[in-house]
Amino acid sequence: MRSDAARNRDRILRAARELFLARGTQVPMEEIAEAAGVGVGTLYRRFPDRFALLKAVAIWNMGRVVAEVTAAMAEEPDGHHCLARVLRRIYELRLGDPVPILLPHLLEKTRDDAEFQQARRDAAQAVDSMLDRAKSDGAVRQDLTVADILTIATARPEPSALLGGYAAERLNARYLQIVLDGLSPHPRSEPMAPAVEEAEMEARFTEVAPDSVRPAPQPEHT
Amino acid sequence: MRSDAARNRDRILRAARELFLARGTQVPMEEIAEAAGVGVGTLYRRFPDRFALLKAVAIWNMGRVVAEVTAAMAEEPDGHHCLARVLRRIYELRLGDPVPILLPHLLEKTRDDAEFQQARRDAAQAVDSMLDRAKSDGAVRQDLTVADILTIATARPEPSALLGGYAAERLNARYLQIVLDGLSPHPRSEPMAPAVEEAEMEARFTEVAPDSVRPAPQPEHT
């Protein structure tokens, strides 16, 4: 029965991740339950409310980032290909989508969630190790930090919004190449704004951001 | 009262644009009405449903893109600064946000909307003229097309999703510089995937995209 419960949890999580992406984070809980092949009651037993589900999906996404980095590090020949592959996967799987991975108000509510914070640190560390390798290989500028890479991860192009899916793959590929070119060390590059260090990212979870750069309020996910 | 009505329409539009960004496109119509200082009835008289409002905001956004390009072309010294300024403004004002400017299903429903299509063409043309100038100035690769620039416009970084607003301005500035670097002509750049020409974009509104690259279904905006 323990295994049944675990299987249910897993099916719910998969269904939720897919439906959140396909139909938005407000998708009815009943649809998620149905897609998972369980009753709503079961869904609520595993995840007491919608937020718990969002958090679980976010943790799953972060774990997936670690997995993608690990695989790329093992299989790609150099830092450039490694970075290219991971970014491509993040966009493909929409792992960096602001919704639902890391909504501001989700961050607020997860500040004290050990599991969530651990997953976040693991993901940042994995990306950081990948960035180190890219720097060593001379694939990217030395003044980049993990915050830059994660920022790029959130900047998923959506050419389908322009072309309804037409030529989306080509446009995505071109976008990725442009970004990678931009990341590479150019003699002519002007100096950038000061880098954001990992320590600063970490600090975010203890300090409160200055009002001037507060993110826009986000919709409550009930 | 014609003038009153026009003023109300305008106030509703502004309120909608702001609330769609701040609280999502599902924000209660009543809140939009309240923010605009009118009753719901008035809102519904001007915009028969939520979709009409989304469309009007999208048209406004596209008009704003034209205005930003025009201003930049007039005031900036060269193609590089022009492009940089416009992209920065697009991100700042969130003019290229997939929501609500150009959701796939919004495109479907606007295929036969003359005003919408005109606004879209005007925006594309403005961006294209800016791109031409940037090419003439040697500021960007010659193999770029307007589709690439618009794709970039949709790829707005959201560092606040990672840092809750902390250092967002610096990260945004760094992201923009990375992209601009990537757009600049590099001798070492590998060839890109075939460019998407403006004619292909235009074709999107008559042909139907191949199934293989259909965008994910989107939430209904009622």
Place this chain on the structure above:
Amino acid sequence: MRSDAARNRDRILRAARELFLARGTQVPMEEIAEAAGVGVGTLYRRFPDRFALLKAVAIWNMGRVVAEVTAAMAEEPDGHHCLARVLRRIYELRLGDPVPILLPHLLEKTRDDAEFQQARRDAAQAVDSMLDRAKSDGAVRQDLTVADILTIATARPEPSALLGGYAAERLNARYLQIVLDGLSPHPRSEPMAPAVEEAEMEARFTEVAPDSVRPAPQPEHT
């Protein structure tokens, strides 16, 4: 301008009568105004609320009953044909439809309305004179009163409800003939329940009906 106003009133009344029949008495006031070719403001100037419109239509209907009786009395050869024609016209024009001619709560509210009461008396008197002639001609039983005829007027057959309009004319004609046969004097007829005299009808507008025979409450017409 007096004539313009009168023309408007008339157009509104016609539109209201038609729309009440075609789409029910809850049809939006704005539709009535549009069908009449005036603005809602004008409609409300002539008829302060929906009830005023219902009342005016009811008065018009009763006037039409008088007109139909008058024409039939003048043109038909005998009491039988006269009665048959008037009943047919009442059904055709739906002059006796409970809605909106004589809803119970409409009666309540019109108890003190002189114009309405006069129209009602005129209609009853016209029908009564027609009934007298039919009795003189031996076309109907002697024990009938105007209340019976008016009751029959409210019993409009609606075969379209059964057959979607198919054969409606034939079924209506057959129904009418059945009723007329039933009205004719049969030696074999059993005695009927006591007749309702006109004086009793008149009394209804001063007394209050006994609770036991109160009509079902009717929907408020706002």
Place this chain on the structure above:
Amino acid sequence: MRSDAARNRDRILRAARELFLARGTQVPMEEIAEAAGVGVGTLYRRFPDRFALLKAVAIWNMGRVVAEVTAAMAEEPDGHHCLARVLRRIYELRLGDPVPILLPHLLEKTRDDAEFQQARRDAAQAVDSMLDRAKSDGAVRQDLTVADILTIATARPEPSALLGGYAAERLNARYLQIVLDGLSPHPRSEPMAPAVEEAEMEARFTEVAPDSVRPAPQPEHT
């Protein structure tokens, strides 16, 4: 809880039938729910929209017609009393009211509804068998068909519209006797319009009625 659910469905149906008659088919769903002692959500779970409720009530009404016929056939001494009793019950219970039993547009939407069509056929058959017996007993003309009886069923007198309920019982009784007299075989009767056979009624559900006899458009029930 299956039994609870069934009990709720039943209570909703009863409440709906009563309120549709008492206050019209536009009665707020919430009132129906309240009268049934359930929440609106429960009502909507059983009946997804107002139309589903109308349909269910119509089916209930048709079933009741069958029950009334069956009882009358078993308990009444002859065809005359049987017919009289059933018509009286139909009027008393308002089983033949155009609303909600058999509205034209309801027929349209139920053309493919197996349960509805079965109920309709059962009711027609029951009435037909009763008519056969009446003919055998010499209680009615031989040239009547079930369509005539059903047409009569829709022609419910509403004397309360004239008298506010005063003397309604007597007037109803007299109306019924008049109709029954009209139905009885008179040597002196003129020939009637051609009868509508049951086969023609049945055909109505496959063919489309000729435009000339289309029923008036009916109010949408949401």
Place this chain on the structure above:
DNA sequence: CATGAATGAGCCTTCATTCAT
């Protein structure tokens, strides 16, 4: 006077969550 814009109460419907079975 005529118009139609503005208002907001009210009804329909959905869906998050609870809880009886």
Place this chain on the structure above:
DNA sequence: TATGAATGAAGGCTCATTCAT
């Protein structure tokens, strides 16, 4: 423990009526 029935708060939308132009 799994289910799905029940609840009711919340939001979309309509429309009667008022009132500024």
